[in-house]
Amino acid sequence: MPWRDIEAQGWIAPAECTEVRVTLTDAERLKYATAEPEERTRYARRPDEVAGRAQHLGAASG
Structure with missing residues (x-):
């Protein structure tokens, strides 16, 4: 059963996902x-970059 169908039936909570891209070093x-x-x-x-960007996204949506 597709995930969205299960979500629509109330079996799982709705989710909103955001892709966060970070710059990697050459290594x-x-x-x-x-x-x-x-x-x-x-x-x-990269936890340091992702955390900062995620916090920014949270502030933008709230």
């Missing part, structure tokens, strides 16, 4: 490019 880009697919999210994640 991070190399790690990302050579990583196994399941490891790429970890290399792409």
